[in-house]
Amino acid sequence: MPNQGPKNVVELAEAVPKNGEVFLKWEDLWVRASNIKDGSKAILKGLTGYARPGELLAIMGPSGCGKSTLLDTIAGRLRSGTRQSGDILINGHKQTLAYGTFAYVTQDDTLLATLTVKEAVYYSAELQLPNSMPKSKKKEIADITIKEMGLQDAMETRIGGWSGKGISGGQKRRVSICMEILTRPKLLFLDEPTSGLDSAASYYVMKTIASQCKGRTIVASIHQPSAEVFALFHSLCLLSSGRTVYFGPASAAIEFFALSGFPCPTLQNPSDHFLKTINSDFDQDIEEGSTGRKTTEEVINILIKSYRSSDKYNAVQSQVAEICKQEGEILEKRSHVSFTNQSFVLTRRSFVNMCHDLGYYWLRLAVYVVIAIGLGTIYYDVGFSTASVQARGTMLMFVASFITFMAIGGFPSFVEDLKVFQLEKLNGHYGSGSFVIANTLSSMPYLLLVSLIPGAIAYFLTGLQNGVEHFIYFVLVLFTCMMLVESLMMIVASIVPNFLMGIITGAGLQALMILSGGFFRLPSDLPKPFWKYPLHYVAFHTYAFEGLFKNELEGLKIQDVQKGKLVQMINGEDILRNTWQMNMNYSKWVDLAILLGMVVFYRLLFLLFVKAGEKVKPTIRAFISSTSPNQINTAERHLDEFDT
Numbered sequence: 350m351p352n353q354g355p356k357n358v359v360e361l362a363e364a365v366p367k368n369g370e371v372f373l374k375w376e377d378l379w380v381r382a383s384n385i386k387d388g389s390k391a392i393l394k395g396l397t398g399y400a401r402p403g404e405l406l407a408i409m410g411p412s413g414c415g416k417s418t419l420l421d422t423i424a425g426r427l428r429s430g431t432r433q434s435g436d437i438l439i440n441g442h443k444q445t446l447a448y449g450t451f452a453y454v455t456q457d458d459t460l461l462a463t464l465t466v467k468e469a470v471y472y473s474a475e476l477q478l479p480n481s482m483p484k485s486k487k488k489e490i491a492d493i494t495i496k497e498m499g500l501q502d503a504m505e506t507r508i509g510g511w512s513g514k515g516i517s518g519g520q521k522r523r524v525s526i527c528m529e530i531l532t533r534p535k536l537l538f539l540d541e542p543t544s545g546l547d548s549a550a551s552y553y554v555m556k557t558i559a560s561q562c563k564g565r566t567i568v569a570s571i572h573q574p575s576a577e578v579f580a581l582f583h584s585l586c587l588l589s590s591g592r593t594v595y596f597g598p599a600s601a602a603i604e605f606f607a608l609s610g611f612p613c614p615t616l617q618n619p620s621d622h623f624l625k626t627i628n629s630d631f632d633q634d635i636e637e638g639s640t641g642r643k644t645t646e647e648v649i650n651i652l653i654k655s656y657r658s659s660d661k662y663n664a665v666q667s668q669v670a671e672i673c674k675q676e677g678e679i680l681e682k683r684s685h686v687s688f689t690n691q692s693f694v695l696t697r698r699s700f701v702n703m704c705h706d707l708g709y710y711w712l713r714l715a716v717y718v719v720i721a722i723g724l725g726t727i728y729y730d731v732g733f734s735t736a737s738v739q740a741r742g743t744m745l746m747f748v749a750s751f752i753t754f755m756a757i758g759g760f761p762s763f764v765e766d767l768k769v770f771q772l773e774k775l776n777g778h779y780g781s782g783s784f785v786i787a788n789t790l791s792s793m794p795y796l797l798l799v800s801l802i803p804g805a806i807a808y809f810l811t812g813l814q815n816g817v818e819h820f821i822y823f824v825l826v827l828f829t830c831m832m833l834v835e836s837l838m839m840i841v842a843s844i845v846p847n848f849l850m851g852i853i854t855g856a857g858l859q860a861l862m863i864l865s866g867g868f869f870r871l872p873s874d875l876p877k878p879f880w881k882y883p884l885h886y887v888a889f890h891t892y893a894f895e896g897l898f899k900n901e902l903e904g905l906k907i908q909d910v911q912k913g914k915l916v917q918m919i920n921g922e923d924i925l926r927n928t929w930q931m932n933m934n935y936s937k938w939v940d941l942a943i944l945l946g947m948v949v950f951y952r953l954l955f956l957l958f959v960k961a962g963e964k965v966k967p968t969i970r971a972f973i974s975s976t977s978p979n980q981i982n983t984a985e986r987h988l989d990e991f992d993t
């Protein structure tokens with residue numbers, strides 16, 4: 350049975366710290382969106398309503414009527430490009446919803462495709478449930494929640510996504526809900542929790558959600574609920590083009606429509622009737638009692654007028670005034686799992702994800718092995734003649750630039766990771782620092798493998814300088830360069846929103862760095878502005894070429910043979926200085942140290958960009974809400990009111 354009944358819910362409620370109940374009210378809420386193409390338009394037009402503990406409030410309306418915008422606005426996560434005005438009070442106070450005081454299930458399912466349902470929920474439980482709770486208890490809560498969402502049969506199935514088929518869309522929806530209700534939040538927002546679910550699954554999911562209402566405030570936007578699901582709602586907020594058509598007890602909506610002249614036909618699902626009546630996207634005339642047919646726009650206006658003159662409207666106003674008077678507790682931010690624990694759990698999760706995802710490293714390993722064999726056969730046993738100097742140089746250049754360049758191949762997988770991170774960060778599960786640490790640590794063993802195996806094949810087939818130290822140095826430079834390319838791509842991903850544009854940008858940046866690295870044009874021949882200063886010194890390829898060349902030629906004697914006779918032995922150091930114009934004032938280890946320093950710098954830069962985004966967005970939001978009464982100016986209001 351998917352629903353384990355209220356017993357488990359009560360047990361779980363006791364397992365998490367008890368917070369106070371949450372009363373939410375919004376009054377005269379206006380939201381306008383501005384974009385270059387359409388100019389400025391009102392999305393929400395003077396909405397007033399409330400949500401109370403112990404109740405499930407459903408926001409319904411045709412597609413595009415503003416359901417998600419209303420949820421986002423009351424949850425304090427309105428997207429950029431929008432302005433709002435009006436009051437939103439939580440327990441009678443203007444307060445920002447902090448971590449642990451609420452949960453938000455978004456409309457899109459952003460999940461790690463390679464994890465199984467069980468893994469995804471277990472890791473989420475470890476990340477969200479308090480440090481003090483034993484691991485066994487966290488697992489128990491995760492198991493119960495999985496069962497409540499009817500996912501017990503899919504526990505061992507991969508979630509799946511762009512890289513392969515996994516659970517169904519409806520099951521993904523349930524996994525997303527599952528992960529957000531693990532902490533049994535006092536305030537829960539759900540944006541279309543039943544989209545993609547069949548009618549039975551919708552019913553069970555909504556029944557589970559409704560069964561958790563005790564002491565909790567739940568607001569859900571919903572499309573087309575069945576009659577059985579509709580019966581689970583306590584209150585209904587019906588919207589049309591950002592205006593309230595009805596707000597009040599869900600059970601009284603049928604009567605309201607009937608009294609307004611649009612009775613629900615017998616045997617018709619009430620929610621179907623409501624949505625059909627107020628959907629102006631397909632302007633069909635609607636029969637109204639004895640007065641004949643009306644356009645949908647006319648019908649909506651009749652309903653809005655009818656609502657504003659009804660006792661339901663007055664009841665909402667007095668309920669809102671009542672809630673305003675109750676000065677309840679300020680919601681306390683729940684403490685996060687410790688930073689060390691977050692990093693540890695995320696590292697494990699990321700390691701498993703990388704292992705399961707063929708595209709992250711395994712495919713790259715296979716391609717690198719093929720390329721390494723190719724390199725090894727082309728430069729097979731390169732020898733010690735003067736001709737070998739050029740061969741060694743081009744072979745090392747290929748390794749330092751083109752092999753590392755292909756580390757870009759992991760970008761699509763990283764972009765998927767980043768989406769999950771951004772959502773979980775928004776929901777407050779963990780911070781950017783632990784994500785960066787986890788991603789760095791989990792990728793290291795794979796990068797080492799990807800550098801070691803193909804590196805060894807290419808190194809020994811080519812017959813590069815003998816000695817363990819030389820080989821280890823070669824692998825370390827390859828490993829560090831790959832980390833650098835990955836770090837560079839992380840920075841690109843945090844700035845460029847689109848994955849194709851990200852690949853093009855990352856490839857372009859690397860091409861510029863390869864050009865200025867001192868191989869294709871010797872350092873002294875590089876044009877001074879830009880190519881030499883600063884690019885030659887900024888490009889990591891400069892230090893990679895320098896380190897690998899020094900590693901190969903220092904201590905090596907090159908035989909200058911002419912007409913079968915050995916004319917002279919040339920010192921590798923002389924070749925480095927005179928032919929390749931290498932800076933010999935410092936050792937190859939300094940080059941490696943510079944490369945490692947760059948890895949740290951790039952990762953910190955990524956963290957900074959993510960943090961900057963984190964800081965800027967709330968500041969903008971705070972600015973919007975602090976100046977909210979004047980944000981939508983009077984002229985705009987008049988225009989919108991005229992519209993309504």
Ligand SMILES: Nc1ncnc2c1ncn2[C@@H]1O[C@H](COP(=O)(O)OP(=O)(O)OP(=O)(O)O)[C@@H](O)[C@H]1O
Pocket residue numbers: 382383384392410411412413414415416417418419428429430431570572
């Ligand atoms: N930031 C924005 N900029 C411009 N327009 C926006 C913005 N956010 C929302 N809109 C527009 O506002 C309207 C309402 O959007 P919203 O996502 O709230 O609708 P919805 O009722 O949740 O729709 P659906 O049921 O299809 O998800 C839509 O026409 C949408 O295009």
